Amino acid sequence: MPRRLSWPALVLCAALTFVPAGPAWACPNCKEAISAQPEEVARMASGYNWSILLMLGMPLCLICTGAFLVRRAVVNGTMPEF
Numbered sequence: 001m002p003r004r005l006s007w008p009a010l011v012l013c014a015a016l017t018f019v020p021a022g023p024a025w026a027c028p029n030c031k032e033a034i035s036a037q038p039e040e041v042a043r044m045a046s047g048y049n050w051s052i053l054l055m056l057g058m059p060l061c062l063i064c065t066g067a068f069l070v071r072r073a074v075v076n077g078t079m080p081e082f
Contacts, residue, residue, distance in 0.1 A: 073079040
């Protein structure tokens, strides 16, 4: 009998993972230095934020895609035996 994760448990896990995360504030000197710059330089903080999110999210996407492909191969019976 295969174990299945129910949707309420999945939603609860996602909520406990992502909801408590709040914004991280910079030290007062960094915050003032960025806000005193022109608009093009001030958007640099947003660029750093997106690059960090990409670096954290890409490995997760690759692992999930690999797990999905392995699971699909196992269910279809096309997984090679070693």
